[in-house]
Amino acid sequence: MTVQVGDRIPEVVLKCIRQGVENVDTRTLFDGRKVVLFAVPGAFTPTCSEKHLPGYIRHFEDFRARGIDVVCMAVNDxxxxxxxxxxxxxxxxxxLVSDGNADLTRALGMEMDASGYGMGIRARRFAxxxxxxxxxxxxxxxPGEFRVSSAEHVLAALD
Known part of the structure; x- marks a missing residue:
């Protein structure tokens, strides 16, 4: 079942690199904080690299000014x-957090099968x-769109 407004973020352990590979659990990421989590189907893919992540980079300070942390997730290592x-x-x-086994992606009901592109299970594009x-x-x-999960759209919706 797909996550809905009002649902609690599932408890899952993700990975990131700081001083080496580190575990980061969703409770640490979300509890007591305001967070925008956006997911991309894959690092280095065209829309993700040219539009999605760059938009959040451009508007990062706008989110921070509102007291909102920003987390990007992909089913990549x-x-x-x-x-x-x-x-x-x-x-x-x-x-930038790794959901390498798609644990959070599946728990949120946001997985998609990109096997036809040789990419296996990936996250749908969402925020x-x-x-x-x-x-x-x-x-x-x-599918195939990039509008509502953009940094600009999310910022406007949070006004």
Whole structure:
């Protein structure tokens, strides 16, 4: 079942790279905080690299000014996420997290089968806004689209 507004973010352990590969659980990411989590189908893919993540990089300070943390997630390994962030100059504080086994993606009901493209199970393109671990806004893209999960759309919706 797909996550809905009012649902609590499922408890899952993700990966990131700080001082090596580290576990980061969703309670730590979301509890007691305002967070925008946006998911991309894959690091280094065209729309994700040219539009989705760059929009959140451009507007990162706009989110921070509102007291909102920003987290980008993909069903890629943490090394790929780190390598993807470097050339895009991801600012400190914008977290890139790996859902390598699609655990959170599946728990949210946001998986898609991209096997036809040789990519296996991936996250659908979406964004959500959560306060203290509870989903307050949900922005899920139709297949092949990029509109409602953009940084600009999410910021406007949070006004």
């Amino acid at each position: 943490p090394f790929v996420m780190q390598a993807w962030g470097r050339p895009l100059n991801v600012p400190d504080g914008l977290q 959500l806004y959560a306060e203290d671990g509870v989903v307050r806004h949900l922005f899920v893209e139709a």
